[in-house]
Amino acid sequence: MPISTIAFDADDTLWENEEFFRLTEERFRDLLTEHVDREDIAKDLLETEKRNLRYYGYGIKGFTLSMIETAIEVTGGKIPATIIQEILHAGREMFDHPAVPLSGVRETLQTLHGNYRIVLITKGDLFDQERKLAQSGLGDFFDAVEIVSEKEADTYHRIFDQYGDGPARSTMVGNSMKSDVVPAIEAGAFGVFIPSQITWAMEEAAPPDGHERFHQLSNITQLPDLIEQITSA
Template sequence: MRPITAIGFDADDTLWQNEQYYRLTEEHFARLLGEFAEGAHIAERLLEAEKRNLSHYGFGIKGFTLSMIETAIEITNGKVPTRTISEILDIGRDLLRHPVETLPHVEETLETLNGEYLLVLITKGDLFDQERKLAQSGLGDFFDAVEIVSEKTATTYRRIFSKVADGPERAMMVGNSLKSDIVPAIAAGSYGVFVPHALTWILEHVDAPTTAPRFHQIEHLGELPSILQKITAA
């Protein structure tokens, strides 16, 4: 029996660019409020609002847009111009329309693994936005299952890999977030392969589980097949 029969892939900043568009939107937002506060202060207050709102709105662009509006109201002491609110809504819509740019080695790696393993896309965020990006990426045909979830925990991975595959112990999760993709997958009993991205949201930062036997790290997705070969040969 092969040790791994299913591989889960994160989407944003693992398969395609995402965080860079949020960064550009934050810069635009800071310029809109430039007459009221310094950029660093605006960024700090926005992050605080995002933290508060995660339990209410979840992950994704809609929650981020609401957090920008909330921050604008707070920083201006309720005096934010209506025109500025309208512009914040516009940049939120622009974020929903950003192009899908797949990362290097993604398509050829998925093509290599397709048919050899059961491939599952496991992503969190806004349902419509994630469906849009998957459709525009052209990668949908590589996946045997797609799971869009509100949060990624060990329970999430146990449920998904037990439902669509042979259980978490014979599954691997691949992603750029240690907090969401790697640590909980390993806690569920799966392998975890960390693929660092140059831009990762600060709320996704945790220490790497370097002592965990099932933890692996690669520079890019093109190295994933060799990791699978090593595990199979061990």
């Protein structure tokens, strides 16, 4: 059956995102170097983020709160208020970064728009994701936008049933093997992996090598040709 619906991840698929988190993390580590080893800070922050996902979800707010909590823990509660203020300021600066489409994104969406149902499926803070979509200028290309708390097989099943013709005729495109590719394939859709330069440790997973519905591209501009190949196979 031909592909009728194409879904895209947002962060680090359509625009840069993880780079700003890593830059802020480096700034955070600089603030705490007088109190604890830099490598230990990175490990402690990651563990705090993992623990806090169930409370704060994904995004800048949760990351900022995790930095504050980590700073309090690694200093035994002795972190100066001025450093907490710096952390809050760094978090606000992350919100101020504009969402600029990555190279080839706009052209690819223009090529696919009108020929397929185009859906944006992203997880994270509702306000932040809506802001980035508006700033990117890409909103008009999407027939639907879903901002979800997690991306699991059931998530893709529901969305592809609601906005498309079911998972079998749908494709999910993204930079996260764990969130974009594997669960979409588990739901019965095609999964297209486009690696980004930086990947958050919690988004890494083993690729489903050999699966007939798994594809990997080096650049998003290759997507229209791949969709045509899948459809005509």
